[in-house]
Amino acid sequence: MEKKVESTVPDTSRRDFIKKAGLAAGIMIVPRYVLGGKGFIAPSDRLVIAGVGAGGKGQSDIANFYKSGKAEIGFLCDVDDRRAAKSREAFPKAKYYKDWREMYDKEHKNFDAVSISTPDHNHAIITYHAMQLGKHVYVQKPMTHDIWEARLLTEAAKKYKVVTQMGNQGSSNDGTRLLSEWYDADLIGDVHTVYCWTNRPVWPQGIQWPAPQPNVPKELDWNLWLGTAPQKAYVDKLVPFNWRGWWDYGTGALGDMGCHLVEAPFRVLGIQYAKDVQASVGSVYVDEFKEGHFPESCPPSSHITLTFPKTNKTKGDVTLHWMDGGIEPERPQELLPNEQFGGEEGNGTLFVGTKGKMYASTYSDAPTLLPTARTKSANAPRKWARVPGGAEGHYAQWVEGCLAGYGKTELSSSFDKAGPLTEALLMANLAVRGHELKGGRIKLLWDNNLMKVTNFDAVNQYIKREYRTGFELKA
Structure with missing residues (x-):
């Protein structure tokens, strides 16, 4: 029946x-x-x-x-x-x-x-x-x-x-599950360091706020687009894409690509909430001698280092490096000189273990053991069920889950998984903004229970912002 x-x-x-x-x-x-x-x-x-x-x-x-x-x-x-x-x-x-x-x-x-x-x-x-x-x-x-x-x-x-x-x-791709199986089979030993990198941003960042435009397109409701953000006059080219580079609306390259690239370390290593974070950011120069200062805009590039506490899948803390704006980690020695490192689109995730290394490109595509010749001969028990359709099946998985009802099926990126991942990425952005406030690099110490930075209070203002009247979010 x-x-x-x-x-x-x-x-x-x-x-x-x-x-x-x-x-x-x-x-x-x-x-x-x-x-x-x-x-x-x-x-x-x-x-x-x-x-x-x-x-x-x-x-x-x-x-x-x-x-x-x-x-x-x-x-x-x-x-x-x-x-x-x-x-x-x-x-x-x-x-x-x-x-x-x-x-x-x-x-x-x-x-x-x-x-x-x-x-x-x-x-x-x-x-x-x-x-x-x-x-x-x-x-x-x-x-x-x-x-x-x-x-x-x-x-x-x-x-x-x-x-x-x-x-x-x-998160629904086969790649994340294969990387987990390789790691669980001890093919690369204990992972202590991870690198994630992207060529983003591919939109303007580190720039001055544009001059307002007098005429809002008739098809656009600017007030509704602003929503929770502070009231500002309409500017051209912010909609539909360039908003990503402005702190009032976007979360920079981390928000755009971080969920795709840091997803695998979270699942493979079981990491969740970071305990500290620090950042260095790229500078902007308006002319030969003067450095630009545009606090409303995300920086053109950054290198962020997060420390995650030991999990039941690691022997100690895990250091995760995030690099954007075209910054990449050093090529692994195990790669041949002309072999591709990461994805052709300029994104990648590299796991460094005590016995070896493995990497993947965007969406955990093309998982690869190093040296690359190991990939074809790798033998690891199949432990994790695949999502039918992989990344494309991510949508049908949610539809099926909704029809089944709460708690009846497991989803690849339900909020119990997506929430801690998102928090880690936004905490990394705290370090970027802390760099701006401090005028240099500082290690931010994070209290996860209190949900605050304990050693530099000025940056805590970005943990929860003020909402515009009529668009308040009240718990």
Whole structure:
């Protein structure tokens, strides 16, 4: 007998239809063949999704949920009609809103889950309010803009018992699982050092705030785009991409690529919360003799070092180096002179163990043992179940998890996993901002229980920011 799975908050019209059909037939459950014939998916087995952020990555997320075959895109929401155009064309029956607050207020009984793909500064407020309504949530990486927000959402997922997933699809890739199996089989010994690097940013950073533009595009609601961020006049080219390089909205290269590259060390080594962090950052020069000082903008490059305490999978502390802006670690001696190091796109993760080394590219693709000849002959027991479809299956995994219900299935990047990962990356950004405040490099000591830096209080202001009136996030 096939199990009937119901969504968290059923659609009123869907519920009424089933009820009326059941009464007419003199039964309470309507067989699937009566509803739609062979292969038909009953309404109660389809996830109705509201997409907040319908352009760019939001567009591809929504399309991938629909491809699962078990999701219906019931509602779309975007502050920019230009960005939403393709999704609206693809899902013409989806009701469209500009303000997520209005959509939640009017339609919350008519959808089961929310996909959030907005600039970083609005992730937490949109996600948290959806969770309060009992909605399952999928939010793009990084999970939040601030550390306090990440901790809040991690705890809220348990409180409201909703199914969660962060959009770092590499966590569903086979590569992370293969790296774990190699490590668990002791092929590289005890890992004590990890390097993660990226060619990002590929947007402007370390620059002066642009001059405001008098005319906001008619398709864009600038007030809604600002959301939780401080009130500022519209500037050109911030939307849809260059916001990443500004602290009010983005989290720099770490926020963009960190969740993809640091994911593997978290899973392979079992690390979670760092205990200290320090950073060096690239300088900007406005002319031959004068160094630029642009505190609103993320730096053009950085090298950040985090220390993670010993876990049950390591013999001691783990030092993780993050490098962006084109900075890379020294090539391992085990590589031949012309062999590729990391991914061709300029990203990579290198594990250094007491018996050897291994690395992978973005999304933990192309896992490789060093010397590379070891990769083909590596023999490690298969311990970890693969996600069907790998990275692409990340979306269907969440849909299936939502239909099954809270606690019924394990997801690759549920908030209990994504929360600590996000906090570590945002803590690394504290070191970058601390470098700016201190005027140089300092090691920040972190108290995870108090959620604060204990030796340089000035940087704690960035753990939880002030929200603009009308967009407050209240726990």
